[in-house]
Amino acid sequence: MMRVVHKVWLDRGGKAFGDGPCDLLKGIEQTGSLHQAAADMGMSYSKAWRLIQTMEKRLGFALIERRIGGVSGGGSQTTSKAKTFMRRYEKFRAEVKDLTERTYQKHFGSVRLNH
Amino acid sequence: MMRVVHKVWLDRGGKAFGDGPCDLLKGIEQTGSLHQAAADMGMSYSKAWRLIQTMEKRLGFALIERRIGGVSGGGSQTTSKAKTFMRRYEKFRAEVKDLTERTYQKHFGSVRLNH
Numbered sequence: 001m002m003r004v005v006h007k008v009w010l011d012r013g014g015k016a017f018g019d020g021p022c023d024l025l026k027g028i029e030q031t032g033s034l035h036q037a038a039a040d041m042g043m044s045y046s047k048a049w050r051l052i053q054t055m056e057k058r059l060g061f062a063l064i065e066r067r068i069g070g071v072s073g074g075g076s077q078t079t080s081k082a083k084t085f086m087r088r089y090e091k092f093r094a095e096v097k098d099l100t101e102r103t104y105q106k107h108f109g110s111v112r113l114n115h
Numbered sequence: 116m117m118r119v120v121h122k123v124w125l126d127r128g129g130k131a132f133g134d135g136p137c138d139l140l141k142g143i144e145q146t147g148s149l150h151q152a153a154a155d156m157g158m159s160y161s162k163a164w165r166l167i168q169t170m171e172k173r174l175g176f177a178l179i180e181r182r183i184g185g186v187s188g189g190g191s192q193t194t195s196k197a198k199t200f201m202r203r204y205e206k207f208r209a210e211v212k213d214l215t216e217r218t219y220q221k222h223f224g225s226v227r228l229n230h
């Protein structure tokens with residue numbers, strides 16, 4: 001069975017956003033913690049932190065903000081700008097994935113290969 | 116300036132076809148020589164040969180055939196199946212590229228970033 005594979009990301013003077021960063025931010029939204037989100041992805045805290053820093057620099061806006069104190073002892077949360085950007089990226093991503101698959105089917109759906 | 120980057124390839128038990136292989140085959144079509152086509156891409160002959168072998172195995176059909184003797188002393192040429200597959204891939208590739216760019220513009224064309 002032949003299939004199409006595709007990768008897509010946003011570039012702004014280097015890789016600025018993509019599936020991995022989006023997943024990390026979603027983890028932060030869900031857990032309220034960069035530590036936890038990184039651990040859930042099998043990523044070291046320092047690597048996750050550097051990734052966020054690099055994306056923020058390239059995109060030009062803050063992606064996460066610290067929550068100080070409180071019952072949970074603080075943590076991180078995505079900024080409102082990050083949330084808007086993530087939702088936009090997720091729609092874009094789903095649409096590109098769907099169009100790539102449809103275009104593949106259009107051109108290669110009828111191709112029969114041996115063995 | 117933010118932009119979208121994307122990569123796409125065909126998989127069949129591993130990478131079976133993509134932009135690099137297609138460029139190599141186009142070079143063979145134009146030069147009639149795997150040696151020359153590989154050199155023009157800055158690729159070693161052995162690497163180009165292994166690439167063709169791997170693709171042929173995964174796709175299940177021959178991509179190039181030897182031309183024995185003649186005025187030019189032989190060489191390689193793409194098979195008719197390869198030509199059909201290449202033209203199909205090129206149309207698919209151009210369409211995916213165009214759709215990805217359009218989808219990016221649709222979702223991110225109006226986004227204004229700082230600095």
